[in-house]
Amino acid sequence: MCLSIPSKVVKIDKENEIATVDTMGVQREASLSLMSEEDIHVGDYVLLHIGFVMNKIDEKEALESLELYREIIDAMNEEDRQLAILEADECSNQGD
Amino acid sequence: MELELKNLYDDFRDADTIKAYAKIIKVDAAKLKNSINIMEVCGGHTHTIMKYGLPQLLPSNIKFIHGPGCPVCIMPKERIDHAYVLSMQPNVILVTLGDMIKVPGSNGSLQTARSKGADVRFVYSPLECLKIAKENPTKKVIFFAIGFETTTPMSAALLDAVIKQNIKNVFFHINHVTVPEVMRELIDSRDIHVDSYNNKIDAFLGPSHVSVISGSKIYEEFPRDYNRPVVVSGFEPVDVMQAISMIVKQFIEGRCSLEVEYKRLVTYDGNVKAQELVNRYFDKADLFKWRGLGNIPKSGLKLKLEFKEYDAEDIYKDILPIGEIEDHKLCICGNILRGMANPPECTIFGTACKPTSPIGSCMVSSEGACAAYYKYGNLV
Numbered sequence: 001m002c003l004s005i006p007s008k009v010v011k012i013d014k015e016n017e018i019a020t021v022d023t024m025g026v027q028r029e030a031s032l033s034l035m036s037e038e039d040i041h042v043g044d045y046v047l048l049h050i051g052f053v054m055n056k057i058d059e060k061e062a063l064e065s066l067e068l069y070r071e072i073i074d075a076m077n078e079e080d081r082q083l084a085i086l087e088a089d090e091c092s093n094q095g096d
Numbered sequence: 097m098e099l100e101l102k103n104l105y106d107d108f109r110d111a112d113t114i115k116a117y118a119k120i121i122k123v124d125a126a127k128l129k130n131s132i133n134i135m136e137v138c139g140g141h142t143h144t145i146m147k148y149g150l151p152q153l154l155p156s157n158i159k160f161i162h163g164p165g166c167p168v169c170i171m172p173k174e175r176i177d178h179a180y181v182l183s184m185q186p187n188v189i190l191v192t193l194g195d196m197i198k199v200p201g202s203n204g205s206l207q208t209a210r211s212k213g214a215d216v217r218f219v220y221s222p223l224e225c226l227k228i229a230k231e232n233p234t235k236k237v238i239f240f241a242i243g244f245e246t247t248t249p250m251s252a253a254l255l256d257a258v259i260k261q262n263i264k265n266v267f268f269h270i271n272h273v274t275v276p277e278v279m280r281e282l283i284d285s286r287d288i289h290v291d292s293y294n295n296k297i298d299a300f301l302g303p304s305h306v307s308v309i310s311g312s313k314i315y316e317e318f319p320r321d322y323n324r325p326v327v328v329s330g331f332e333p334v335d336v337m338q339a340i341s342m343i344v345k346q347f348i349e350g351r352c353s354l355e356v357e358y359k360r361l362v363t364y365d366g367n368v369k370a371q372e373l374v375n376r377y378f379d380k381a382d383l384f385k386w387r388g389l390g391n392i393p394k395s396g397l398k399l400k401l402e403f404k405e406y407d408a409e410d411i412y413k414d415i416l417p418i419g420e421i422e423d424h425k426l427c428i429c430g431n432i433l434r435g436m437a438n439p440p441e442c443t444i445f446g447t448a449c450k451p452t453s454p455i456g457s458c459m460v461s462s463e464g465a466c467a468a469y470y471k472y473g474n475l476v
């Protein structure tokens with residue numbers, strides 16, 4: 001019952017403590033009663049659970065993770081490239 | 097770069113990143129002297145691990161132990177029988193979440209109750225109780241509240257709304273449980289049995305959403321007092337692989353600490369407003385009986401005495417059954433929830449017990465270890 005997808009806040013109804021959010025193109029409403037008023041703004045990404053906004057996604061941290069993943073993939077690709085060159089070199093040596 | 101929903105969804109499931117982490121973990125794990133057993137406490141993690149076939153990406157000296165973190169799986173028959181009896185009362189609408197409706201009690205599941213005419217409703221959000229109550233002013237709406245720290249604030253928010261809107265026909269049967277107490281129990285009980293099972297818990301993958309609410313601070317005692325590292329991880333497969341990599345690094349470097357991989361949502365203090373709401377309405381119960389694990393002190397919550405008028409367990413105390421009920425004798429859910437056995441070791445796994453006809457609760461919820469093995473087991 002816990003799996004959930006990030007959603008983007010598209011509208012806030014302060015009086016009723018309700019946000020309209022977009023989850024992969026689907027719009028729905030979620031309660032803001034677990035959040036402090038000043039915490040959530042239109043455009044924020046949030047995590048929903050059983051009809052409530054549980055928390056806001058920290059964009060800086062999310063981007064840092066994505067950056068880290070890009071780096072490890074690049075490093076991996078670099079390693080693979082070097083390995084490939086090494087193998088190719090060996091091949092040509094054997095060919096000589 | 098600006099954050100897009102696409103990044104938050106696809107990038108944390110990216111196959112190349114998962115492979116890259118598998119490689120890093122393999123290189124690091126080769127330096128380990130002993131193998132590491134990592135318990136994922138949360139059922140959501142069990143689901144991810146099985147769905148993406150993560151065990152087969154890991155070297156043989158890194159193993160998962162599936163923990164008790166599925167709220168449906170840990171619900172003992174006694175509590176389901178309560179729900180059943182309540183649902184059978186005249187003028188009652190029993191409302192609950194998720195797969196709860198399918199879990200067999202001793203008279204059958206809530207689905208059975210429904211087929212006998214009871215008004216049992218399954219809702220996406222507890223707030224739907226408000227609407228049901230307003231539409232049915234002559235009925236008593238009883239919310240059978242389940243879940244860990246993740247869902248307790250939502251029950252508290254419902255009660256808060258009920259009081260503020262002066263609604264008189266919403267009541268609660270509380271079955272909320274807490275994670276640190278069961279983690280402690282698992283370490284303590286397993287330390288005794290460790291020789292016979294030889295699969296002790298070396299580290300924990302900390303739950304995602306529980307930690308969003310509670311903050312990572314609730315796990316501080318485990319590295320400090322129990323010598324078990326905890327890495328709080330997100331739900332996506334990349335999150336889990338990164339968290340495992342962080343755990344392995346701790347072992348190589350001889351560290352034992354609390355770390356957070358899921359930094360985009362988890363802070364040290366968590367969602368303080370949600371915690372305040374919980375503290376306003378709930379107290380610790382002396383005991384909660386967990387299915388398969390037995391009584392664990394202080395592991396459950398109850399409504400505070402001053403809100404007794406909303407407590408269905410108090411209002412209906414004369415008709416709610418008491419006494420212990422044994423689990424099905426072939427079902428080994430207890431050992432599975434303790435991480436001492438894997439689902440295929442159960443003699444009726446996939447035969448007498450399957451998702452369409454579950455015998456034990458671990459087969460009911462998609463977060464249950466048996467159901468996850470049944471659905472994705474061919475990947476392992």
Ligand code: SF4
Nearest residue numbers: 427428442449456466
């Ligand atoms: S397969 Fe069914 S009976 Fe066996 S342990 Fe799992 S839930 Fe229990």
